[in-house]
Amino acid sequence: MKKVPIVLGAWALAVLLIALLVVSMDFSFAEALLIGVLFLPGALASRFFLSKISFETQREGVRNSIFVLLAILVAETFLIVLVNIYILRLHNIRLWGYDGFPPTLFNPVFLAGVLTLLVVGDWALKRYLEKCFPSIEEPVRFISDRHPVTLLPKEILYIESNDREVMVYASAGRRFRNKTGITQWENILGTDFVRIHRSYLVNRSYITDVTSDSLKAAGTTLPRSRKYRKLLA
Secondary structure, three states: OOHHHHHHHHHHHHHHHHHHHHHOOOOOHHHHHHHHHHOHHHHHHHHHHHOOOOOOOHHHHHHHHHHHHHHHHHHHHHHHHHHHHHHHHHOOOOEOOEOOOOHHHHOHHHHHHHHHHHHHHHHHHHHHHHHHOOOOOOOEEEEEOOEEEEEOHHHEEEEEEEOOEEEEEEOOOEEEEEOOOHHHHHHHHHHHEEEEEOOEEEEHHHEEOOOOOEEEEOOEEEEOOHHHHHHOO
């Protein structure tokens, strides 16, 4: 729960910084604050959709990331255009002494730069909070066979990917089937879990007897591939 106000405060600060940047374009602070808020949908959409992209095939992952970013950039531009038209019409063509948003706000390079800074900042904040609050475990919620499941990360032993679904192996011999990709599970569970194979994500706390080609996790021998070997020294 301590993380929530910090995250909300970080997003509020991000909007404020964007507003201060826009003020330099001869906007009033109220105008700039409105424009700063307009960047939040694109940033939040980037955070949500990029976390769902799988990089098991690197080329496909990069391609899908580019498509997602382009779609979000187009949507963000469209949103700014709509708000600009609405405001101008609502206020009889003029609002606060200007005739519309400046061309800079429709520049894809400027929009992409701001969205990139927001996404990178969010990622950095997430890593920072994981280090500052290692003892705080937020439950993981997902659907298994149409039933809601809630687990603490420490209850999850490892995750196995099998084609279009994964198996979540938990303590007390529990197993859950889920449609979420293993790459997204990797993003959700964070640094306490390590990828050892394109099909396996393992809780570091349960790893024993590590060799070059395999390891044991909670008494189960799992394969270890060369590609992910450097992630677990």
